[in-house]
Amino acid sequence: MGAASRRDAQARDLRALGLVATFLRVGVQTELQYRANVVFSALQSLVAVATSLAVLGLVFSHTDSLGGWSGNELLVVMGVYVLMGGVIRSVVQPNMQQLMADVQHGTLDFVLTKPADGQLLVSARRFQLWQAVDVVLGAVLVVVAVVRLDRPVGVGAVLGFLAALGLGAVTIYSFWLLLTIGAFWIVRVDSLVDLFDGMYQAGRWPVSVYPGWLRIGFTFLVPLAFAITVPAQALTGRASGWLLLGAAAFTAVLFTLTRALWRVGLRHYSGASA
Amino acid sequence: MGGDRAPAIRVRELRRTFRVAEREAGLAASVRSLVRRTHRDVEAVAGVSFDVAHGEVVGFLGANGAGKTTTLKMLSGLLHPTSGEVAVLGCTPARREREFLRQITLVMGNRNQLQWDIPAADSFEMNRAIYRIPDAEFRRNRDELVELLEIGDLVRKPVRNLSLGERMKAETAAALLHRPQVLFLDEPTIGLDVTAQKRIRAFLAEYNRRTGASILMTSHYMADVQALCSRVVVIDAGQVLYDGGLRALTTRFAAHQTITVGLPEGAVDLSGYGEVVESTPDGRTSLRVPKAQASAVAARLLAAHRVSDLTIEDPPIEDVIEQVFASRPAPTAPVTR
Incomplete structure (x- = not known):
């Protein structure tokens, strides 16, 4: 790989970032027109969080620890759960729903005749700003939990947490995209969102509280462990460097898989393989 | 270019x-x-x-x-x-x-x-x-x-x-x-x-x-x-x-042309010259005639009647296209995607 092609690759990455930035800006502009939505979103989020806190309080009125996690540690998990849910609803889900609609209506053709990476285009077109209220709320919960933890949290733990959070977001995105592409061959896709939401609910607890078979499922089939539990572990000092490395490797594999399946899907779409 | x-x-x-x-x-x-x-x-x-x-x-x-x-x-x-x-x-x-x-x-x-x-x-x-x-x-x-x-x-x-x-x-x-x-x-x-x-x-x-x-x-x-x-x-x-x-x-596919004549004496039966497409009471008649005979029919009309105006027109393009398709055997189960 020569310096020239490396420069090319860098230029391409920069352009991709520019594209995402433009999409994000347009998305924000759009959402600002629907200001009433922020009230609803915030209200919805607050009710959901209050309910979860009540459940958490109830559980810890009977016991001091759940699967080895203290109350404040579980608050970290819940914070990450809310935060990641915000990322999913503001970025991942709207784009995947748009992709499904485009395939059904034949408008994916317009995406595929654009001189840009198709996967990037279908993944970054939509942005629902008000759903990102949960990202803020989740972050607040995490900070509150960390303050209440009766031990200092080091810089390393915070960096590990942020890294794990980023990896988790990519993991969830990849999982959603695989689900979306895969669904075209298997079933109708209308209920995909409900299906995912149902499964995502399980992420409010660390995966270690679930029985073995479910834990494996939530780690590798529905990667809730990597998206939620691992970042929480990193912040509460439960994650080893190996675990983070494992999360990075898993994310890389899953992301590579989305690239491959996207290409296969395109070939199928254009009938190159038929 | x-x-x-x-x-x-x-x-x-x-x-x-x-x-x-x-x-x-x-x-x-x-x-x-x-x-x-x-x-x-x-x-x-x-x-x-x-x-x-x-x-x-x-x-x-x-x-x-x-x-x-x-x-x-x-x-x-x-x-x-x-x-x-x-x-x-x-x-x-x-x-x-x-x-x-x-x-x-x-x-x-x-x-x-x-x-x-x-x-x-x-x-x-x-x-x-x-x-x-x-x-x-x-x-x-x-x-x-x-x-x-x-x-x-x-x-x-x-x-x-x-x-x-x-x-x-x-x-x-x-x-x-x-x-x-x-x-x-x-x-x-x-x-x-x-x-x-x-x-x-x-x-x-x-x-x-x-x-x-x-x-x-x-x-x-x-x-x-x-x-x-x-x-x-x-x-x-x-x-x-x-x-x-x-x-x-x-030119290639239109088999017919339309001759429209205006006759000052009013409506006259012109069905002897070709297929009458339209005839109005004020003496305008449209005739559909095979293209090869169009000029001959027009000449006969002009000779036999007092004609105030006469036009020879190609059929509308829609009809021509229809003609093009009609000249082909029916397609078998067309499919688009």
């Missing part, structure tokens, strides 16, 4: 076969098809060849299912040909190279690419980023398109609030912001009222004149074709039936 330059679009022996699952109606057949699916190959495009020169506007005509959309999709790189050659601006569309995609555009009248809930201006902005149009050029192109299409105030409204005609104008602007050199237009005026159709038509002619872009368009409105296309390619059942000028099409 063009001289000895390679044509903008070159298609040779293009074929595309689709494999379709086949099953009979009814529950039993549905269940059976779960177990064993029978397939059938359908040739949507069966050996099509034509060229489009730089700057040329060509009408691509055919009935539903004739293979027009399939061909357009192969030309824009969305579908891979089963066999045959396609070159657009020297590129192979199926490779979908960015350099190629930057120079073409695809407009489909029955599908919209503008996002529903945001103003068109925002979608323009996204296209600027996708096509990486430099700022100054983007502003110049956008303002020019907005002015030509008269959509100044509309681009700020969410697309959902636009009428069909307004939306189509905005769609067209969005598709041309990057100044493509080759335009693939699939029914660009479908469903529009006459005024909006005229507007789009005039705009496309102006775009072609200003940029020298090549246009290949399908339309069911012959007015589109007559206003824009110097040449038409007619396909049916995946094959080219006719490729040439619009006038020559009429």
Whole structure:
């Protein structure tokens, strides 16, 4: 790989970032027109969080620890759960729903005749700003939990947490995209969102509280462990460097898989393989 | 144009076969098809060849299912040909190279690419980023398109609030912001009222004149074709039936002409001269006569009656196209995708 092609690759990455930035800006502009939505979103989020806190309080009125996690540690998990849910609803889900609609209506053709990476285009077109209220709320919960933890949290733990959070977001995105592409061959896709939401609910607890078979499922089939539990572990000092490395490797594999399946899907779409 | 330059679009022996699952109606057949699916190959495009020169506007005509959309999709790189050659601006569309995609555009009248809930201006902005149009050029192109299409105030409204005609104008602007050199237009005026159709038509002619872009368009409105296309390619059942000028099409396929005579003495029975299509009480009669005999019939009319006026006309282009299709055996189960 020569310096020239490396420069090319860098230029391409920069352009991709520019594209995402433009999409994000347009998305924000759009959402600002629907200001009433922020009230609803915030209200919805607050009710959901209050309910979860009540459940958490109830559980810890009977016991001091759940699967080895203290109350404040579980608050970290819940914070990450809310935060990641915000990322999913503001970025991942709207784009995947748009992709499904485009395939059904034949408008994916317009995406595929654009001189840009198709996967990037279908993944970054939509942005629902008000759903990102949960990202803020989740972050607040995490900070509150960390303050209440009766031990200092080091810089390393915070960096590990942020890294794990980023990896988790990519993991969830990849999982959603695989689900979306895969669904075209298997079933109708209308209920995909409900299906995912149902499964995502399980992420409010660390995966270690679930029985073995479910834990494996939530780690590798529905990667809730990597998206939620691992970042929480990193912040509460439960994650080893190996675990983070494992999360990075898993994310890389899953992301590579989305690239491959996207290409296969395109070939199928254009009938190159038929 | 063009001289000895390679044509903008070159298609040779293009074929595309689709494999379709086949099953009979009814529950039993549905269940059976779960177990064993029978397939059938359908040739949507069966050996099509034509060229489009730089700057040329060509009408691509055919009935539903004739293979027009399939061909357009192969030309824009969305579908891979089963066999045959396609070159657009020297590129192979199926490779979908960015350099190629930057120079073409695809407009489909029955599908919209503008996002529903945001103003068109925002979608323009996204296209600027996708096509990486430099700022100054983007502003110049956008303002020019907005002015030509008269959509100044509309681009700020969410697309959902636009009428069909307004939306189509905005769609067209969005598709041309990057100044493509080759335009693939699939029914660009479908469903529009006459005024909006005229507007789009005039705009496309102006775009072609200003940029020298090549246009290949399908339309069911012959007015589109007559206003824009110097040449038409007619396909049916995946094959080219006719490729040439619009006038020559009429000459070749119109078997009849219409003679309209005005007789000052009032309505007279002229059925002896030909098939009477229309006769008004004030003495105007339209006759349908075989083309070869048209001038002879006109001469006889002029000799036998006091004629205030007489015209010989070719039939409307719709009728000619119908004639073209009628001259072919019925296609077997056309399929488009």
